[in-house]
Amino acid sequence: MPDLNTVPALEPPPGHTSNLDNPYSLRNYMYATAGVTLALSTIAVLLRVFMKARVLRRMQLEDYILALSLIGFYAFTGLMIEAVHSGQGTHQWNVSTAHLQDVVRLSNIIEIIYCPTILGAKVAMLLQMKRIFIISKKGKLFWLHEILLWANIPCYLAIMLSFILACVPREKLWHPELPGRCISSNSSLIASSALNVVSDITMLFLPLMVILRLQLPPRTKIILGVVFGTGVLGCISSTFRLAYGVLLTQTDDFTWGIAPVGLWAIGEICSVILSGAIPLLPGFIKFVRGQDASGSGPSYGNAGSSRRQGHSTHTASAAQNLPDQADKGTYDCYYELGVMNDAHVSAASLIKADQKHDPGSNIVKTVHIQTDYANS
Incomplete structure (x- = not known):
């Protein structure tokens, strides 16, 4: 039986010869x-x-x-x-x-x-x-x-x-x-x-x-x-x-x-x-800029914790566009990343206008929306 290490796996096409020692490769x-x-x-x-x-x-x-x-x-x-x-x-x-x-x-x-x-x-x-x-x-x-x-x-x-x-x-x-x-x-x-x-x-x-x-x-x-x-x-x-x-x-x-x-x-x-x-x-870019500006950078608490002073919120009109939390799920999974939370608020505005809202809960949800990466 021939040694499989010395037998080419395919017959070369016309004009080519097998080269098992140093062939061209990708x-x-x-x-x-x-x-x-x-x-x-x-x-x-x-x-x-x-x-x-x-x-x-x-x-x-x-x-x-x-x-x-x-x-x-x-x-x-x-x-x-x-x-x-x-x-x-x-x-x-x-x-x-x-x-x-x-x-x-x-x-x-x-x-x-x-x-x-x-x-x-x-x-x-x-x-x-x-x-x-x-x-x-x-x-x-x-x-x-x-x-x-x-x-x-x-x-x-x-x-x-x-x-x-x-x-x-x-x-x-x-x-x-x-x-x-x-x-x-x-x-x-x-x-x-x-x-x-x-x-x-x-x-x-x-x-x-x-x-x-x-x-x-x-x-x-x-x-x-x-x-x-x-x-x-x-x-x-x-x-x-x-x-x-x-x-x-x-x-x-x-x-x-x-x-x-x-x-x-x-x-x-x-x-x-x-x-x-x-x-x-x-x-990440905003975080690095905050680090460069303050020397220590902004601090962030866990989800649901109170926001530090300097964090801004959307206006009341933006908050009113949010759907009722009981019907649409909690808002503790948002991304606190500038344009991302803008998208979250704006996406909420796509909900049908006739959706019922709880005015009291809208005020609470507003603080979960827009985070301003202010200096410490």
């Missing part, structure tokens, strides 16, 4: 992409955790989910780099049969890890959108959000299960000569890519549609649009991942064709993590 592109995206994602999540734990002193469910997604992103990228060392990103006729088996095995594990990682990042982002924009537990906006949230979870879990059970036994994936059954991994890959495109586009337009309807100054609308418009990077990444996934089904050069799919998947995960963390950036 390895450097993988290193650069992994380095940039991991650095950006880590900084973004640390910034978010700092703002929520140290400044606002109120960690919430989406913060923990986003941190877990970052850990999954590290595992995903680490396995991608290992796969590149085995031959991913190299033309298959320059990869040994033994290394091809490693690439196939690692690619399957990578796709399994990808599903909960991207799902966690999207769930964290959706929960954040709900806290900022969804004031009423009724209406089209609420149900659109709920459908998007609860549709993503079973879909990604089903796709992850399809990769886990791609072959029975699993070893048949990289040892196709073994007895057993397999389903098409390419179909699962295209299904996950198509799901990403649909959910990314929906998650992009959901906040932008609300922002356009909000009664806010143009400058605030632009800031909010830029903050939540970062989701367009995820749309671009998922679209390219889908395109390269389709191209992968049309080639026998698997080790070369799978590389751009992985590169765009890294970019997509990074984009979703950034989209979930960047909304905290305006508050």
